[in-house]
Amino acid sequence: MGSTRAQRSLIWKSVLMVVAILGISASGLLARPSRAQGTSAYFPVFVLACDAYVKMKGSASGQGYPPECRGLGDVTVTAYDTQGARLDACTTDADGTCRLAIDYNGTRIFQQDTKHIPEGYRSEGDVQRVFTYTEFAEIAFHNYREDVFPQRDAPRATVRVSSRICPDQYTGDSFFDDCNAGVPKTDQWIIGSAVYARAGKDGNALLKGIAAGNNTEIIGGQGPDTGDIFFYCSLTNDPTTRIPTSVEVTAQYDGITRDFVGRMSLDPQADVTCDWYQIPHLDRGLWDTAVNVMADKNSTATYDGGVGIIDLTLFTCPDNAAPKTADEAAKACTDPATGSEIQAVGKDGTMYASGTTDNQGKVQISLSGQSVPDFSIVFEGHSTPGSPISCVANRMDPQTSKPLAPLYQATTTDPETGWTIPGIGDDMNGISCDWYLVPSGWKQSS
Numbered sequence: 001m002g003s004t005r006a007q008r009s010l011i012w013k014s015v016l017m018v019v020a021i022l023g024i025s026a027s028g029l030l031a032r033p034s035r036a037q038g039t040s041a042y043f044p045v046f047v048l049a050c051d052a053y054v055k056m057k058g059s060a061s062g063q064g065y066p067p068e069c070r071g072l073g074d075v076t077v078t079a080y081d082t083q084g085a086r087l088d089a090c091t092t093d094a095d096g097t098c099r100l101a102i103d104y105n106g107t108r109i110f111q112q113d114t115k116h117i118p119e120g121y122r123s124e125g126d127v128q129r130v131f132t133y134t135e136f137a138e139i140a141f142h143n144y145r146e147d148v149f150p151q152r153d154a155p156r157a158t159v160r161v162s163s164r165i166c167p168d169q170y171t172g173d174s175f176f177d178d179c180n181a182g183v184p185k186t187d188q189w190i191i192g193s194a195v196y197a198r199a200g201k202d203g204n205a206l207l208k209g210i211a212a213g214n215n216t217e218i219i220g221g222q223g224p225d226t227g228d229i230f231f232y233c234s235l236t237n238d239p240t241t242r243i244p245t246s247v248e249v250t251a252q253y254d255g256i257t258r259d260f261v262g263r264m265s266l267d268p269q270a271d272v273t274c275d276w277y278q279i280p281h282l283d284r285g286l287w288d289t290a291v292n293v294m295a296d297k298n299s300t301a302t303y304d305g306g307v308g309i310i311d312l313t314l315f316t317c318p319d320n321a322a323p324k325t326a327d328e329a330a331k332a333c334t335d336p337a338t339g340s341e342i343q344a345v346g347k348d349g350t351m352y353a354s355g356t357t358d359n360q361g362k363v364q365i366s367l368s369g370q371s372v373p374d375f376s377i378v379f380e381g382h383s384t385p386g387s388p389i390s391c392v393a394n395r396m397d398p399q400t401s402k403p404l405a406p407l408y409q410a411t412t413t414d415p416e417t418g419w420t421i422p423g424i425g426d427d428m429n430g431i432s433c434d435w436y437l438v439p440s441g442w443k444q445s446s
Helices: 003-010 175-179 326-332
Strands: 019-021 043-050 069-071 076-080 086-091 097-100 106-112 121-123 127-132 139-145 156-165 189-192 195-198 204-211 213-219 226-235 238-243 245-251 258-266 271-280 289-292 309-316 341-346 351-356 362-366 375-379 387-393 408-414 418-421 431-437
Touching: 043 076, 076 097, 086 097, 106 139, 127 139, 127 189, 156 189, 156 213, 175 271, 189 204, 195 204, 204 213, 226 245, 226 258, 238 271, 258 271, 309 341, 309 375, 326 431, 341 362, 351 362, 375 431, 387 408
Parallel strands: 019 387, 043 139, 156 271, 245 289, 309 431
Antiparallel strands: 019 408, 043 069, 043 097, 076 086, 076 106, 106 127, 121 139, 156 204, 189 195, 189 213, 213 258, 226 238, 226 271, 245 258, 309 362, 341 351, 341 375, 375 418, 387 431, 408 418
16 A cells, blocks of 8 residues: 555545444264364365366265265365454364364355375365355365366456455545554455455455456455445556446345455456455445345345334434534433334335334334335434434344344435435344434534
C-alpha cells in the first residue's frame, strides 16, 4: 500500500449512515480416530492419491474410495478459521484418514502438508476453503498423478492484497486513512481462485500466477464479527487507476455464517494491488450482490423462508431532546409510544405486515414466509422525526446456543418512507429494535 493511494477513498461514494442495528454421525465410513487425538476429534479427513481425475462422492454415501484412488498415510491436515487462526491438525493413518477436533457448521480453511505426497502426484489446491454443514461434513484432498492432472492453460497475473481491519462499527469512507493501521492480529489466509498465501505480520500477501480473466475471486480474512467488506483494487504501478470490483455476500445454511467474496477482471500479465477492508460489527450493505442459500432459488427476498420477525419498541423523546448517540437517546427517551401503528411497506407500496404498539410501546411484525425485497418501516404510514437506534439481531451459535458477538446492521432513512432494512434474511432468529421519536429530528454525530 503506497502513500499515493490515499486518493482512492475520495472516489468511493458517500454512504448515508444514520443508525445501526445491533446484531447480533459420525459420517466417515472409512475414517478412524487420529493417532494423536481423543474422542473429541470427529470431523473426518481423507487424503487420496488418484490415478484418474475422479472425486469421492462422500463417505456418507457408503461407496468408499473411488477404485482409481488409494489412501495416503502420514499426511498432516490443518484446519484454520477464516481469520487465519489454527483450530486443529491431524495426521492420516495408512488408509489416508484422520479426524479433526472441530465442529461442523461454518466456513473453514484446510491445508494439507505436501512433504509426504508421493513424487509424481499433486493436488489442484493444497488449501481448501469450505463451508461445512451438518454431521455429514468432511474434507478430502485428491492428489492426482501428473499425467491425468487436468491441464488448464490460462494467462496469468499478479495480485498484491493488503488485509486491514477498520475501527469497530466504522461508518466513514476514508478507508485508507482510517483503516491502514488495522493490521490483523492473526496470519490471515488470502485466497485468489486456486492461488493462496498468508498475509503475514504486516497484513500483506502476494498472489503470483493467478489466472487472468473475468470474474476472478479474491477472499480475505473474515469472521463472525465481520459485518461488511470494502474491496478496492488499482494498478500497482499507477494507484490512481482503479480496477472495477464487486463484493458478494452469501448467507449460509446455518443462519450465522456470512461469506464475503471480492470479484474483479484481470488482464493477462497485470499487476494489481488490492485492499481488503474488514468492518467489525456493522453490516453497511457495501456489497453488490447477495446470495441467500436459505431462500427459494427464484427469490431475491429479504426474509424468505427465514423467521422474519421484527420485535420493535417505540419511544418518545422530550421536546427539547437532541440526542447524537444511541446512548444519549436511550437515556433521554424512555416514554413508550402506545397505540401507534407500525408498518412494513415495500418500494411499490405493498403492505407486508403491520401492528400496533401496546402499553409498553412494543409491537411484533412478522414477515415469515413472504417474498419480501428491501422494505421500509414506517410509523402510521408517514414521515416522523426519529430513527431506529439500537436493533439487536438475535444470532445464536448453533453449537453452543449462546449469543454471538453483536452485529449491527446499518439502515438509511428517507423523509417519505421512514427507515429501511436492506438485509438478506440471514437473521433466522429475527431482530429486536428500539426506535426513538426525536421531535427535533435525529442528528447523529459523524
